Amino acid sequence: MTEASFRKMTEEEYLRFLAESEVRYEYVDGFVYAQAGATNAHNLIAMNLAALLHPAARKAGCRTYQNDMRLRLVSPHGNKPLHYFPDVMVSCEKLPNDAMSLTQPCLIVEVLSQSTRAADKSYKAERYRELRSLQAYLMVDSQSRSAALYRRMGEEWAYEIVDEVVELPCPEVTLTMTEIYEGVTV
Template sequence: MTEPAYRTYTEEEYLNHSGPEKVRWEYVDGFVYAQAGASLPHNRISTNIQRVFAASSLDGSCWSYVSDLKVRVVRDGNRRYYLPEIVVVCNSNMVGDVETQPCLIVEILGASTRNIDLTFKVSDYQRIEGLQGYLTVDSEARGVIFYRRTPEGWQFETVDESVELPCLGLTLSVPETYRNVGL
């Protein structure tokens, strides 16, 4: 996240927000945050992952969305809206252009988002009832962390070679994720 707007917005104002067209906005506790533009490594990582996800979702039972699908999270009675890099949805619960029950979320870490993605968003995403996994991929150095929902609660693992992902029933390899990225 970058700097917040200098005034608070209602949820309705955010959902109808018509700020600059090329800017993506997240909504947290009444403030809207402009999302920084993505670097070349960030975009290549996203494309590599989406290529694997798209091939696994050809039957149409699940869909993967890139960048602009809002995900709603409720924390302490307050709604927050995030725009993950990739969202996998199998049992959609769309309300307008907002998803409330994603199955898998991917965030690509960069200098301006790393701390938020690894602290607040980890906690917030784990509150989503149907979420089975949260994958973070570093865009500045090779590094992949996967948070998985288990019967015992949430567990995380540092991924060196590959990770079995829920929902799409696939294995994502770290070398494939970083193909042609230069890291």
């Protein structure tokens, strides 16, 4: 995340502001944060993942979304709405064509970069795991060939370091690190 705006906004003000902006902003605790541009490695990894997930998601009646689809969730800490732009999401919820956000992803993927690593591994990971629909949260590093996965196990979450293969529950698909990092030199 980059620097926050200097004044708090309501969710309605944020949505109006976002509709008029060419820059993506996340909304956390009433503040907006501009999203920095991504490196070639980051973009390639996100595109590889979206392409790999798409066929399995479609087969399961779900959809794959990339970083322009917003995730809206409500923090259980004070019922505050939050808006994030994960790198890749899979959701089986039915959305109208004009929808600009989703609320029930079954998979969230964040590609970690130097500027997002801390947020993606800490408070975003915590907020994402509060989603009842979420079955897995995959974090893939853009600077080294490494990944980690939070997998829902009933009401608990298991944390796994990805070795060479990752099996995802939604969509049900097995991915290799070679596929994820295709075209990326790390």
